[in-house]
Amino acid sequence: MERRDFLKVAALSGAAIAVSGIDALAGRDKDIKGEAFVDDKPVREFRYRPDGKFKILQLTDTHYVAGDKRSERALANVIEMLDTERPDLVIHTGDIIFGNPAARSAREILQPIADRGIPFAVALGNHDSDFELTRNEMFEVIRAVPGNINTPAREGLYGCSNDVISLSSSKGVERVFYLFDSGSYIDYRGEKGYDYIRHSQIGWYRNHSEAFTQANGGKPVPSIAFFHIPVREYNDGVRDTGRNMSGYFAEEPCSSKYNSGLVANFKELGDVEAIVCGHDHDDDFVLKFGDMFYIYGRYSGCDTVYNNIGPSGARIFEFTEGKEGFRTYIRKYGSNPEQDLDLHRRMSHLLDGQKKF
Numbered sequence: 001m002e003r004r005d006f007l008k009v010a011a012l013s014g015a016a017i018a019v020s021g022i023d024a025l026a027g028r029d030k031d032i033k034g035e036a037f038v039d040d041k042p043v044r045e046f047r048y049r050p051d052g053k054f055k056i057l058q059l060t061d062t063h064y065v066a067g068d069k070r071s072e073r074a075l076a077n078v079i080e081m082l083d084t085e086r087p088d089l090v091i092h093t094g095d096i097i098f099g100n101p102a103a104r105s106a107r108e109i110l111q112p113i114a115d116r117g118i119p120f121a122v123a124l125g126n127h128d129s130d131f132e133l134t135r136n137e138m139f140e141v142i143r144a145v146p147g148n149i150n151t152p153a154r155e156g157l158y159g160c161s162n163d164v165i166s167l168s169s170s171k172g173v174e175r176v177f178y179l180f181d182s183g184s185y186i187d188y189r190g191e192k193g194y195d196y197i198r199h200s201q202i203g204w205y206r207n208h209s210e211a212f213t214q215a216n217g218g219k220p221v222p223s224i225a226f227f228h229i230p231v232r233e234y235n236d237g238v239r240d241t242g243r244n245m246s247g248y249f250a251e252e253p254c255s256s257k258y259n260s261g262l263v264a265n266f267k268e269l270g271d272v273e274a275i276v277c278g279h280d281h282d283d284d285f286v287l288k289f290g291d292m293f294y295i296y297g298r299y300s301g302c303d304t305v306y307n308n309i310g311p312s313g314a315r316i317f318e319f320t321e322g323k324e325g326f327r328t329y330i331r332k333y334g335s336n337p338e339q340d341l342d343l344h345r346r347m348s349h350l351l352d353g354q355k356k357f
């Protein structure tokens with residue numbers, strides 16, 4: 001039995017947003033540029049803070065269970081990460097909960113974000129629909145938490161949590177963040193495994209990507225893709241003989257068995273420069289493979305599931321207006337930043353002086 005199968009049975013700062021505060025987001029969809037030229041889903045627009053920075057806090061795999069003592073530090077971790085980093089946006093890359101009561105568990109672990117008035121979006125994990133709520137029901141519970149900016153699921157587009165977030169300067173869109181719903185499980189005539197990003201989602205991504213490129217005078221807009229289950233290229237990358245990575249690689253990437261070509265599409269369109277996943281609790285690495293960064297978040301949960309690389313925490317992304325690439329680092333519970341990296345896709349070697357595993 002695979003470890004994951006075993007697990008399954010065992011158990012704002014506000015200033016940076018284009019408008020101030022979360023309340024101002026309500027009912028704003030019609031005004032959001034970019035909505036009309038792609039489809040009926042709005043693009044969520046953000047702007048840099050006045051100091052030219054923008055910070056995303058990535059939480060992942062909180063595996064929270066309301067009323068379960070083993071989850072207490074997960075909540076404490078989320079609070080510490082928010083109060084220490086004071087991000088402009090939180091992206092949770094899934095496995096938000098790990099048990100019933102499902103709705104209460106989701107609300108409790110996300111409430112600290114709402115309490116601080118920070119906008120947040122989620123890309124659901126495989127476990128989020130393992131319990132008493134369907135995937136759509138769980139998604140709607142999350143969308144009702146104040147500050148959530150996920151848009152409704154769309155007919156014909158696989159999954160629920162597929163979203164586009166843009167970051168603009170006064171000159172226009174400088175960055176795009178794509179959130180994909182990487183699903184839960186597949187069962188193809190008895191062949192079981194993890195789900196993968198489907199062709200409807202790839203088409204949806206391509207439509208947005210091409211529209212952003214067109215609006216940018218034909219030049220692709222640097223982008224980052226966030227989702228829960230890693231793609232096969234993570235497995236290929238860790239076996240690359242010239243492996244170029246930083247951080248913990250303590251677990252084989254548990255991707256789907258099937259490669260639906262998402263990365264090939266990223267390469268063709270030339271905009272996505274980094275993929276950010278969760279799912280594998282004992283990995284928190286940054287890997288450069290080709291001209292793409294394959295990144296894991298830092299496990300943000302507690303002891304409801306396996307975790308073997310020390311304190312939970314979060315990953316942070318910091319963007320600077322007009323500057324190529326981005327900074328990313330890990331923060332662990334009760335600690336200072338680690339693995340502080342300044343990444344840009346033209347760099348050939350990212351790890352001088354960094355510990356390798």
Ligand SMILES: [Fe+2]
Pocket residue numbers: 061063095125127279280281
């Ligand atoms: Fe997980």
